[in-house]
Amino acid sequence: MATTVQPPTVKEIEKRSVPETGSGNGGWRPQGGDQRLLQEYAPPPASTGIWVGLAAISMTFAALTSALIVRKGGAVDWQHFTLPSILYLNTVVLLASSVTLELGRRRIAAYMGGLRTTVQHPARWLYITFSLGLLFVAGQYIAWRQLSAQGLYLATNPSSSFFYVFTAGHALHVLGGLGGLGRAVRKLNHLDLRRSTLDATARYWHFMGALWVYLLVLLWMKL
Amino acid sequence: MHDISHAHAAHHAPTSFIGKYVFSLDHKVIGKQYYGLAFIAVLFGMFLSWLMRLHLGWTNLPIPGLHLLSANGAPGNVMTPEYYLQLMTMHGTIMVFFVLTTAPFAAFGNYFLPIQVGAEDMPFPRFNMMSFWITFAGFIVLVASFFTGDGPTLGGWTQYAPLSAVGTVGGPGEGLGVVLWAASIALFCIGQLLGSLNFITTTLDMRTRGMSLWRLPLSVWAWFITSIMGLTAFAVLMPACILLILDHLAGTSFFVPSNLVINDQLQPHAGGSTLLWQHLFWFFGHPEVYIAIVPGFGIVSHVLIPNMRRPLLSHRVMIYSMVALAILSYMVYGHHMFVSGMNPVSSIAFSFPTLIITIPATIIVLIWLGSLYGSRLRINSASLFALGFISMFISGGVSGFFLAQPSLDIMLHATYFVVGHFHMVMAVAAMFGIFAGTYFWFPKMFGRMMNDTLGKVHFWLTFVGTYAIFMPFHYLGLAGNIRRYQAFAPDYMQPFIPVHKAITVAALLTGAAQLIFVYNLIHSRFWGKPAPLNPWEATSLEWSTPSSPPPFDNFGGKLPVVYHDPYQYGIEGSSGDYVMQTSPEQIHTKSDEA
DSSP states (O other): OOOOOSOOOOOHHHTTTTTTOOOOOOOOOEETEEEEEOOOOOOOHHHHHHHHHHHHHHHHHHHHHHHHHHHHHHSSSOOOOOOEEEEEEEHHHHHHHHHHHHHHHHHHHHHHTTTTOOOOOTTTHHHHHHHHHHHOOOOOOOOHHHHHHHOOOTOOOOHHHHHHHHHHHHHHHHHHHHHHHHHHHHHHTTOOOHHHHHHHHHHHHHHHHHHHHHHHHHHHHHH | EEEEEEEETTTOOOOIIIIIISSSHHHHHHHHHHHHHHHHHHHHHHHHHHHHHHHHHSTOOOOTTTHHHOOTTTTGOOOOOOHHHHHHHHHHHIIIIIIIIIIIIIIIHHHHHHHHHHHHSSSSSSHHHHHHHHHHHHHHHHGGGGGGGOOOOOTTTTOOOTTTTOGGOOTTTTHHHHHHHHHHHHHHHHHEEEEHHHHHHHHHHHTTOOOOOGGHHHHHHHHHHHHHHHHHHHHHHHHHHHHHHHHHHTTSSSOOOOTOTTTTTOOOOOOHHHHHHHHHOOOOHHHHHHHHHHHHHHHHHHHHHHHHTTSSSOHHHHHHHHHHHHHHHHTOGGGTTTTSSSSSHHHHHHHHHHHHHHHHHHHHHHHHHHHTOOOOEEEEEEEEHHHHHHHHHHHHHHHHHHSHHHHHHHHHTTTHHHHHHIIIIIIIIHHHHHHHHHHOOOOOOOOSSSOHHHHHHHHHHHHHHHHHHHHHHHHHHHOOOTTTOSSSOOOOOOOOHHHEEEEEHHHHHHHHHHHHHHHHHHHHHHSOOOSSSSSSSSOOOOGSSSSOOOOOTTTTTTTOOOOSSOEEEOOOOOSEEEEOOOOOOOOOOTOOOO
């Protein structure tokens, strides 16, 4: 048993470029001559873990969605307002960051797979993704400033309350995703990045994009 | 043969005191930390209940020193009505969250789930460490409310709006006290979400070679099912708490309705929905009570089987029933809201699955009873508490049949009938599960045996005492004793007072009996008889570790290989009366020929 304490050799990195088996190998297909020993492929924990995390985040926003529907349904004080147009630009930025992340992911897989001489600056697309993510958060902040310039603050009206709650909640999770990206870049620079970690980070980031599209449609329809 | 001697989640053994005992990444240390937190919480929560019981029995009795806990709440050491509600709120909150969720799930689950699946540790040890310390921070924030402003919130552990959302005008503790309560619970939710993440991933991805899902012990299944419930339930409560905090601090109106007048003051909020809070809370709240009890199902099964020396009537039906219980738990939450003013047709929609949910619960109990019938159960402290769990679950669960029907619930809602129901089925039964797990696993955790004689005395005193406390609650409720009252109206409630006095005496004596357990726990930890590696002759993986307590990586550098189902007792043709999961011995059962 060991976590790697020395920087891995090229051979070890190359081994990691193929899907990993779980450490467990507990399972249900007979292996070899001993029929009592069961084998199955177990996904890497990061892969399962990210799905579990995304399930929890989905439940959180589902709860807020139902709160919005209930609150609006019984409201006599609901005040509709037009969403700041910058939100649409922010959406494009966030979706573009998903594209750049996918480009980066494939590039890094090639790099870690041994194509060192042909793949230069493997982290480049990750940096671009990171920048676009920051740009998205900044754009959200501008949207809040635009709303407050119109006199719509958190407590002004239930519609504005939900707008700020949803967008701030999403932005917080995007900041978390930026933290994950930063960690992936750091590990890549130390040649210590597992493919499962990168895949999990990417999955989270794409989910943030999909979640934002859902929230935008919800806010556009309901607020 | 595959090289199974490595693990993804392995981390180096710490060398510093801080790394070993404080900010530890080791799931076993984290499990013990959770147990310690639950231990402190239960002592504090029990102390609060004694104060409440003294006040109920002897309303104007000065309790010496009470003014130290609250100068405003207990002038002259006699608690005010508001202070009674504050104590009640904190008692419920501490017990439900920091005892009943923490001990059977987070404490025992963290310690034993990785070992029972054959892993060296959880896959995300840092998240695991964070989960404990965030939970601990939540506890500190909650207790801090005793010492701030005008004390803790008084709205009950359910914190119904609008009382919880209107601020200080609602009474003492309704300002900062509510904010601290909501912040504490939000922190608790985050901590438990991180814990659930680890539990689910460990169960699915970290099982050792040969450990299929059907070969997992029932305790692992219980923790796995509970963690899935926790993932979905806590993720709903957390945003609800955030919205409540916003209503307090940011002037929003998620939960406060229009035209609300309190103390002749029109409240500034408008348009909020008080029912919204109840829906959000109980969507969490009902799965939460199953989160409190399902680990107990797993522990009781896991404890009874080696003591019966035979498996349950059906391993798979037990698992299916627990899964069914978990799924149905999301469909029944409205039975807490029958008299809330929601559409009465909704009451039918919630009543029906509430009655249906009794089916898997009954199947679970019948499997236990059917398995016990004809067995020669070994009687020890652990098996006694497991039996006590079954008794409490039946007694407390039966009253649920009545509460499940809206027409009866109209009369019984907010009476002591409900209080008796949930104390027996949740508080006492779950506590018995914690005791059973403690007596059973103590030898593995600390390498020493607990004193079995003291354990049996502890059991009988607690068993009789808790029945003496909570069975009368049902009769009080049927007679019309309203809950959450700190005193008794000078008419039909006067005959209840002698009953409350008797209950208070029982509560104090039963509480005192717990000192036997505390003594046994501490004494055995340091001076108990050294335990053999497998004192119960049990089959699951925790009993195959090379030492007690297990080494840092659980299995001494070589992960086990699993050949058998978890509960192979009394197998014809085997060399002994039990076959450990790791034994390469060939035995012939249907499941081994998969």
